Amino acid sequence: MTAEKTRIESCSCSYIHEEVVMKVRETMPQEETLYDLAELFKVFGDSTRIKILCALFESEMCVCDIAALLSMNQSAISHQLRVLKQARLVKYRKEGKVVYYSLDDDHVKQIFDHGLAHVNE
Amino acid sequence: MTAEKTRIESCSCSYIHEEVVMKVRETMPQEETLYDLAELFKVFGDSTRIKILCALFESEMCVCDIAALLSMNQSAISHQLRVLKQARLVKYRKEGKVVYYSLDDDHVKQIFDHGLAHVNE
DNA sequence: ACAACATATGAACATATATTCATATGTTCA
DNA sequence: TGAACATATGAATATATGTTCATATGTTGT
Numbered sequence: 001m002t003a004e005k006t007r008i009e010s011c012s013c014s015y016i017h018e019e020v021v022m023k024v025r026e027t028m029p030q031e032e033t034l035y036d037l038a039e040l041f042k043v044f045g046d047s048t049r050i051k052i053l054c055a056l057f058e059s060e061m062c063v064c065d066i067a068a069l070l071s072m073n074q075s076a077i078s079h080q081l082r083v084l085k086q087a088r089l090v091k092y093r094k095e096g097k098v099v100y101y102s103l104d105d106d107h108v109k110q111i112f113d114h115g116l117a118h119v120n121e
Numbered sequence: 122m123t124a125e126k127t128r129i130e131s132c133s134c135s136y137i138h139e140e141v142v143m144k145v146r147e148t149m150p151q152e153e154t155l156y157d158l159a160e161l162f163k164v165f166g167d168s169t170r171i172k173i174l175c176a177l178f179e180s181e182m183c184v185c186d187i188a189a190l191l192s193m194n195q196s197a198i199s200h201q202l203r204v205l206k207q208a209r210l211v212k213y214r215k216e217g218k219v220v221y222y223s224l225d226d227d228h229v230k231q232i233f234d235h236g237l238a239h240v241n242e
Numbered sequence: 243a244c245a246a247c248a249t250a251t252g253a254a255c256a257t258a259t260a261t262t263c264a265t266a267t268g269t270t271c272a
Numbered sequence: 273t274g275a276a277c278a279t280a281t282g283a284a285t286a287t288a289t290g291t292t293c294a295t296a297t298g299t300t301g302t
Contacts, residue, residue, distance in 0.1 A: 016185050016189050017183065017186050020182060021189050027178075027179045029175065033237070034168055035168045037240050038165070041162050041166040041236060042162075042289095045162040045163030045165070047155055048290080049159075050155050050158055051155055054155060055145045058145045058148045059145055063248070063250090064137050065141055065142050068137050069142050074248080074249070075249090075250080075251085075292070075294095076290075076291055077249095078249060079250085079251080079290075082250080082251085088242075096248090096300065097246095097247060098248065098299095099249060099250095107235045111236060114228045114231045115161050115232060116150075116154070117228050118226055119154065119161055121209075163259095167260075183279090184278070184280090185278065193261085196262070197260075197261055199278095200260075200281080202280095218277060219278065
């Protein structure tokens with residue numbers, strides 16, 4: 001690992017490991033991909049939404065069921081379901097007035113479980 | 122799936138599927154576990170931190186390397202590394218003035234990849 | 243058509259958080 | 273010891289976000 005003597009103006013440092021930076025830069029996915037990935041994890045990063053997803057592992061549920069389960073009002077749940085829906089993590093079916101939500105992705109459980117493995121270490 | 126007629130005060134709904142709610146309630150992990158899980162995903166839910174983790178998949182790097190790679194100032198990177206360190210996602214070793222960061226968890230790549238699979242669908 | 247109801251949505255508010263700036267800490271080398 | 277440097281950190285600011293409230297939408301049954 002060679003330490004090249006190069007001044008990089010974007011940071012306040014003078015001596016960086018230029019070879020490492022160049023090598024890593026080549027392996028980085030597209031900016032947009034990483035942005036989307038962060039947006040996805042942001043959706044997982046709220047305890048209300050995590051609880052909703054966790055509940056839906058077990059069974060499809062209507063908005064009111066979820067609100068009762070989590071002791072939260074219907075509006076809050078509805079707003080969060082919209083976020084989950086936009087992230088394509090849940091889908092819904094309508095039956096009269098009632099809207100049933102369920103999971104819409106195989107990866108959700110896997111992401112969830114790997115996260116849990118880290119937390120339980 | 123029976124629709125019991127029960128008024129639940131915590132939400133504004135009158136008729137919920139009480140059996141479903143009770144069954145799901147039993148399977149839910151502890152409140153604290155789900156909170157910790159959300160906190161973990163919150164750490165993944167920022168594009169700067171995602172980029173840092175992604176870079177560290179390839180090689181350990183010092184703070185200045187990362188700042189140069191991402192064209193961000195040293196302070197911002199240092200703050201974010203602290204968040205990653207607190208979440209036990211990265212570890213560091215010191216060599217003189219230079220601090221080298223690297224990944225500290227086997228799950229990180231798996232969580233990352235499953236997320237990527239969802240994004241690339 | 244109307245009442246009752248489940249759900250959705252917009253606005254407002256409070257809180258959380260990412261970045262920047264200034265500066266502190268701790269190491270190396272002369 | 274002191275200058276140069278890499279990194280860490282506290283305060284400030286701007287922005288993002290979760291929840292609540294009020295209300296809209298759309299469906300069912302009378």
